[in-house]
Amino acid sequence: xxxxxxxxxxxxxxxxxxxxxxxxxxxxxxxxxxxxxxxxxxxxxxxxxxxxxxxxxxxxxxxxxxxxxxxxxxxxxxxxxxxxxxxxxxxxxxxxxxxxxxxxxxxxxxxxxxxxxxxxxxxxxxxxxxxxxxxxxxxxxxxxxxxxxxxxxxxxxxx
Amino acid sequence: xxxxxxxxxxxxxxxxxxxxxxxxxxxxxxxxxxxxxxxxxxxxxxxxxxxxxxxxxxxxxxxxxxxxxxxxxxxxxxxxxxxxxxxxxxxxxxxxxxxxxxxxxxxxxxxxxxxxxxxxxxxxxxxxxxxxxxxxxxxxxxxxxxxxxxxxxxxxxxxxxxxxxxxxxxxxxxxxxxxxxxxxxxxxxxxxxxxxxxxxxxxxxxxxxxxxxxxxxxxxxxxxxxxxxxxxxxxxxxxxxxxxxxxxxxxxxxxxxxxxxxxxxxxxxxxxxxxxxxxxxxxxxxxxxxxxxxxxxxxxxxxxxxxxxxxxxxxxxxxxxxxxxxxxxxxxxxxxxxxxxxxxxxxxxxxxxxxxxxxxxxxxxxxxxxxxxxxxxxxxxxxxxxxxxxxxxxxxxxxxxxxxxxxxxxxxxxxxxxxxxxxxxxxxxxxxxxxxxxxxxxxxxxxxxxxxxxxxxxxxxxxxxxxxxxxxxxxxxxxxxxxxxxxxxxxxxxxxxxxxxxxxxxxxxxxxxxxxxxxxxxxxxxxxxxxxxxxxxxxxxxxxxxxxxxxxxxxxxxxxxxxxxxxxxxxxxxxxxxxxxxxxxxxxxxxxxxxxxxxxxxxxxxxxxxxxxxxxxxxxxxxxxxxxxxxxxxxxxxxxxxxxxxxxxxxxxxxxxxxxxxxxxxxxxxxxxxxxxxxxxxxxxxxxxxxxxxxxxxxxxxxxxxxxxxxxxxxxxxxxxxxxxxxxxxxxxxxxxxxxxxx
Numbered sequence: 001x002x003x004x005x006x007x008x009x010x011x012x013x014x015x016x017x018x019x020x021x022x023x024x025x026x027x028x029x030x031x032x033x034x035x036x037x038x039x040x041x042x043x044x045x046x047x048x049x050x051x052x053x054x055x056x057x058x059x060x061x062x063x064x065x066x067x068x069x070x071x072x073x074x075x076x077x078x079x080x081x082x083x084x085x086x087x088x089x090x091x092x093x094x095x096x097x098x099x100x101x102x103x104x105x106x107x108x109x110x111x112x113x114x115x116x117x118x119x120x121x122x123x124x125x126x127x128x129x130x131x132x133x134x135x136x137x138x139x140x141x142x143x144x145x146x147x148x149x150x151x152x153x154x155x156x157x158x159x
Numbered sequence: 160x161x162x163x164x165x166x167x168x169x170x171x172x173x174x175x176x177x178x179x180x181x182x183x184x185x186x187x188x189x190x191x192x193x194x195x196x197x198x199x200x201x202x203x204x205x206x207x208x209x210x211x212x213x214x215x216x217x218x219x220x221x222x223x224x225x226x227x228x229x230x231x232x233x234x235x236x237x238x239x240x241x242x243x244x245x246x247x248x249x250x251x252x253x254x255x256x257x258x259x260x261x262x263x264x265x266x267x268x269x270x271x272x273x274x275x276x277x278x279x280x281x282x283x284x285x286x287x288x289x290x291x292x293x294x295x296x297x298x299x300x301x302x303x304x305x306x307x308x309x310x311x312x313x314x315x316x317x318x319x320x321x322x323x324x325x326x327x328x329x330x331x332x333x334x335x336x337x338x339x340x341x342x343x344x345x346x347x348x349x350x351x352x353x354x355x356x357x358x359x360x361x362x363x364x365x366x367x368x369x370x371x372x373x374x375x376x377x378x379x380x381x382x383x384x385x386x387x388x389x390x391x392x393x394x395x396x397x398x399x400x401x402x403x404x405x406x407x408x409x410x411x412x413x414x415x416x417x418x419x420x421x422x423x424x425x426x427x428x429x430x431x432x433x434x435x436x437x438x439x440x441x442x443x444x445x446x447x448x449x450x451x452x453x454x455x456x457x458x459x460x461x462x463x464x465x466x467x468x469x470x471x472x473x474x475x476x477x478x479x480x481x482x483x484x485x486x487x488x489x490x491x492x493x494x495x496x497x498x499x500x501x502x503x504x505x506x507x508x509x510x511x512x513x514x515x516x517x518x519x520x521x522x523x524x525x526x527x528x529x530x531x532x533x534x535x536x537x538x539x540x541x542x543x544x545x546x547x548x549x550x551x552x553x554x555x556x557x558x559x560x561x562x563x564x565x566x567x568x569x570x571x572x573x574x575x576x577x578x579x580x581x582x583x584x585x586x587x588x589x590x591x592x593x594x595x596x597x598x599x600x601x602x603x604x605x606x607x608x609x610x611x612x613x614x615x616x617x618x619x620x621x622x623x624x625x626x627x628x629x630x631x632x633x634x635x636x637x638x639x640x641x642x643x644x645x646x647x648x649x650x651x652x653x654x655x656x657x658x659x660x661x662x663x664x665x666x667x668x669x670x671x672x673x674x675x676x677x678x679x680x681x682x683x684x685x686x687x688x689x690x691x692x693x694x695x696x697x698x699x700x701x702x703x704x705x706x707x708x709x710x711x712x713x714x715x716x717x718x719x720x721x722x723x724x725x726x727x728x729x730x731x732x733x734x735x736x737x738x739x740x741x742x743x744x745x746x747x748x749x750x751x752x753x754x755x756x757x758x759x760x761x762x763x764x765x766x767x768x769x770x771x772x773x774x775x776x777x778x779x780x781x782x783x784x785x786x787x788x789x790x791x792x793x794x795x796x797x798x799x800x801x802x803x804x805x806x807x808x809x810x811x812x813x814x815x816x817x818x819x820x821x822x823x824x825x826x827x828x829x830x831x832x833x834x835x836x837x838x839x840x841x842x843x844x845x846x847x848x849x850x851x852x853x854x855x856x857x858x859x860x861x862x863x864x865x866x867x868x869x870x871x872x873x874x875x876x877x878x879x880x881x882x883x884x885x886x887x888x889x890x891x892x893x894x895x896x897x898x899x900x901x902x
Contacts, residue, residue, distance in 0.1 A: 009792030020622030030185075030187075034178075035178065035179075035182075035184070035185040036177070036178020036179065037178070038182075038184060038348075038349070038397070038427060040348045040349070040350065040397075041348075041819070041820040042428055042429055042430075043429075043819060043820065043821055045819075045820045045821055046348060046820055048348055050675055075178065076176075076177060077177060077179065078176050078180035079177065080177055085173070085176065085177070089176040089177065092172075092176050093168045093172040093173070093176055096166070096168065096169075096585075096786050096787065096790050098175055098176070098629075099398075099628075099629030099630065099790060099791075099794060100348070100349070100395070100396060100397050100398045100399075100628055100629030100633070101171070101174075101176075101180050101395065101397070101629065102182065102184075102347075102348040102349045102397030102398060103348055104175050104176055104178075105176075105178040108176060109245065122458045126828075127828050127829045128829070130831050131828055133828070134348075134820065134825060134827055135348075135796045135828075136345075136346055136347060136348050136398050136400070136798070137398060137629050137823065138793065138794040138798055138826060138831075139790060139794060140797065140826075140827075140828045140831045140836060141793060141831060142790060142793075143828065144828070154773050
């Protein structure tokens, strides 16, 4: 199958690769040994595949890889690029906001976006904003606590 | 205690929040082929032919494999933990929609998928049976060739204690009800995945699995190999919940890898999970006789477990959970008849509770109905009938360290059951409250082995075959090792299952790990400590002094060298139930107790039920890590909330019509009611530092507590799960004498 050459920024680094047009963003990231975005439901319903494209959260399983051409892609693996966990990551640890950890990167990226838009979210804001992410271990009460703690810590999404 | 009782974050916390935790899902190996499964479209049929020509012609397809190819490699390619009844790929016939019939192997999973769509199988369709009661009549037999032939009963278990029939005949007050549960499933977010890598006369399997030791022995048995030629490695699991026990994809990838002499990976889609393993639908007929003093004197339980097309672990559910069917009550006369049935559905197995939630659903709904009929307060009625420590459970095993009353009282107190004036609502919104408690016996007999290795610098490494699927076993074990060796839990390294390295364990299931492996870990650490002291003596160090381990090694070996290896196994005693009476005075090493209290608001115009408060309580022994324990309790309860209110697999001609998260509704963040999670601390004397398992206890009481609350609110009794708004609305209309006609 024919491929297309795409150039994009991946976690701050310019990269290029040739990829078939039917591949999704999760598959593209796997080529770069990034496995934090995970395809689970395959329908954009669970949020396990969440990736930031130009600072906006997208479902990597429904997002064609070629669409990132010319764009900037940020994955969970970049949040501690300076060696420090982000406040949201730290809050997830402090509040025990995960069990198996499979959905956790998606929740953390969405929570960062939430706090960027609503620095002081109510419980309802949090529930509404994170309703597109599912957690089968059902760490939801702890996730809500974690988002509130991160908000208190003055969490900022990565620029 | 320095380490036990600490609320430390999970050891792998950083790996999980940075997306770097290792899952089988991530694994790619050089030269690896991807397998895509072609599945049966009919629920029951003889295979006339399988046309793979078009699939084989697709560019990039390496090979297409059918059951006949598997049989050339393995003459008897049937596996299973209870019976060897499940073929690696269908042979001669198919028994459920979605059964694997062929596999396409290709270097690109998309190519394999496209080619799999081009396979065409021709079936002679046979009549199918889906319902467990219908399956009791052998008009349609799922397996003609299996033992027992001519019936769908895979296993029947019977218990006779006292004389229930005679006692029921004597009782003035006899109550009988029937309750049903639906087919639903685990939905781990890391769908089933396994990779097999062949080597010279050996095989390595990387898999998302809860029972690596079983996988090893079962694959070795299939190939006729010694176990040491099969290596099974398990990283973190992206959820398990009982789905990933025993062999699932492992036999298939192993056979394929040997056939093509290349690594083979099969990763299921979310949709395919609906055809792998599910939770038993059940029908439970329960009959109780009550004396004038409000004591239950007799109970007869008939439980029919819909096991689907292959036995998996269903027969053990039928027996090992079956003997708790009468509930946590002190009843002199008990009859239990528990049947595991084959049907033409996706197989059913273990799901967070191993059948217990289905049983509690029935006996606690029934208990509530009996209390109401007798006009006795439901908490008081339970209190008067509860099994107390020292009293024999139906099996004949005396209760020990079982906080049944403590859990009941904790829930009642938190709800303000007796003292609080409860707002019953008004107008179209009516409110009610309900309570339910349940119990489970830990599976027995089982074995766990652990190894603790102290390096020459004094650092400790633990080797176990427990799979950490989110329950926090790595962390709890590290705390146990830390406690024994007087080191920080965070400094203990926990090696994940690798059967070349980590010792035998029966499996990460049934909430058994913390108790069984936890005990083995403690004993192995103590063994290491004893050996370290012996080493100090050998080195000529005075006894009774506390030299740092590194000093001891240096003194003994003249440099930083050597190891101390402690090991231990833990095997609780057990007595098999008598084949006639089903009785045993030592049927389990420990009891799990869980319960729930629910306050609900029912909209009588729509049938919508809103859970306004959910209180979960469980006897957790003495928790090793209370913070992790609370999340287990909470997570289990929320999972059961999904099974109570929304989750159901809809079938049409054996085909699941809602095999997707779009139509199979699991709880989301907006569905979580206000919750209180109560750890009822009660020493488990035989547990490691007093601890016991907790992974399932939170599921026990949720469904009946909600049904009891709905009854309290609007006077209708829901007898089937899930309790959807539609089901409640239909029941309300029926109550008003205006039943919907299409019901």
